[in-house]
Amino acid sequence: MKILENNICRIEYSSTLQEIAEATLKLLEKKIPEYEMYFDIKIEEKIKINYFDDLQEFRNFINNLRNNNSLPEYAKGTYDNDMVNCYIEKESQMERVYTASHELFHILYQKYILEKNNIDRVVWLDEGMAQLMSGEKEKLQDEEEFRKFYINAKKQTKTIPELGSLIHGQQFCNEKYNGYYLSYIAVRYLLEIIGKEELKKIISNAEKIKEYGNKIVIKSFNYYDKKYCNDDSFSDEINYLENLDFDSDSITLKGKK
Numbered sequence: 001m002k003i004l005e006n007n008i009c010r011i012e013y014s015s016t017l018q019e020i021a022e023a024t025l026k027l028l029e030k031k032i033p034e035y036e037m038y039f040d041i042k043i044e045e046k047i048k049i050n051y052f053d054d055l056q057e058f059r060n061f062i063n064n065l066r067n068n069n070s071l072p073e074y075a076k077g078t079y080d081n082d083m084v085n086c087y088i089e090k091e092s093q094m095e096r097v098y099t100a101s102h103e104l105f106h107i108l109y110q111k112y113i114l115e116k117n118n119i120d121r122v123v124w125l126d127e128g129m130a131q132l133m134s135g136e137k138e139k140l141q142d143e144e145e146f147r148k149f150y151i152n153a154k155k156q157t158k159t160i161p162e163l164g165s166l167i168h169g170q171q172f173c174n175e176k177y178n179g180y181y182l183s184y185i186a187v188r189y190l191l192e193i194i195g196k197e198e199l200k201k202i203i204s205n206a207e208k209i210k211e212y213g214n215k216i217v218i219k220s221f222n223y224y225d226k227k228y229c230n231d232d233s234f235s236d237e238i239n240y241l242e243n244l245d246f247d248s249d250s251i252t253l254k255g256k257k
Contacts, residue, residue, distance in 0.1 A: 001013060001014065001050075002014075002015050002018070002021075004018075004021045004022065004025060005046075006025055007046075008028060008029065008032055008043075008046060008047060009024070009025055009028050009046060009047045009048075009049065010046050010047070010048050010049070011024060011025065011049040011050075011051065012048075012049070012050050012051070013049075013050070013051035013052075014051060014052055014053035014054070014088075014090075016053045016090040016093075017051045017053055017088050017090060017093055019093055019094060020051065020088060020093040020094060020096060020097055021051060023094065023097045024049060024051075024097065024100045027097060027098070027100065027101055027135070028047060028100060028101065028104070031101045031104065031134070031135065032047070032104075034133075035104065035105065035108055035133070038133070038200070039108055039109075039112045039113065041108070041112050043108075047084065047104060048082070048083040048084070049083065049084040049085075049086075049100055050083060050084070050085045050086070051086055051088050052085075052086065052087050052088065053087075053088060053089070053090045054087075055076075055087050058076075058085070058086070058087035059071055059087075061085065062075075062078055062080055062085060065080045065081055066080065072168055072169045072170070072172075074173055075168075076088075076096075076099075077096075077099045077102070077103050078103065079103040079104075079106045079107045079110075082107050082111065084099070084100045084103040084104055084107070085103075086099050086100070086103070098134050098135050098136035099136075101133075101134035101135055101136070102130045102131065102134040102136055103130075104134075105129065105130040105133050105134055106126060106130055109126055109129065109130075109203070113203055113204050116204075117204050117206070119204070119206045119209075120206075122164060122209050122213065123163075123166055123167055123168060123172065123179070123183075124163035124164065124166060124179065124182070124183040124186060124213065124216075125183070125186075125187065125202075125203065125209055125213070127179070127180055127183040127184075128183035128184050128185075128186055128187030128188075129187055129203060131180065131183070131184045131187070132184065132187050132188070132191070137184060140184075140188075146188070147228055149181075150185060150224050150228070151228075153178065153181035153182065153185060154221065156177070156178060156181070157176075157177045157178075157181075157182070158175070158176045158177065159176040159177055160177070160182075160217045160218060160221070161176075161177055161179070161182070161217070162215075163179070163182060163183065163186060163213060163216055163217055164209075164210065164213035164214070164216075166179055182217050185217070185220050185221075185224070186213075186216045186217060186220050187199075188220075189216070189219065189220035189223055189224070190202070190212060190216075192223075193223070
């Protein structure tokens, strides 16, 4: 493993991942001050990042840290031991450049908000906020791009889960829905209806997290359906909220197999 280091970050990486290692340093020079301001903190310790170009080597590294084999099959990034740990395919490494800022959000949220306020992690909020803050969904700030994203995510959703009860693993991403997409839509919805400052307050308030998390996918789908349905290009879209079957754990969409 090679090492790239400055005063804020230390990256250990496979030799084929030089490009993303250099890009990560540049990205975190921007993102760390943003996170410090958002969480009202000062990060004293260096951020540690481990980039692997071999999937099995990555999985072995994480499983050894955890002393078990709990890493989901789909997982390519974690924040175990307050480190950013990632498997990166060398041919498409720059597509993963925001993984470090995504995982770093999780680390700081856990350390400075959840643990400080004795709050259990709520996966949908943590994942949605990480996608929002990391820069990975920056192109979705464009209204047209977000509308395309929303419609695509909606089409892929065969069952609406109770986001608040989901944990990582097959329960979070499967053939019925993508928990990452739904989490981002939910957080984006909250950002639009309550604003940035109120959203910032919610992430440290267990009761508010629970309150807003109740049926939030249905609420956000309803909100964006109304927002976009005036456009004739969406006239053939299914109105989800008029075609719902309820059960105790999720909502299955009629006609969605």
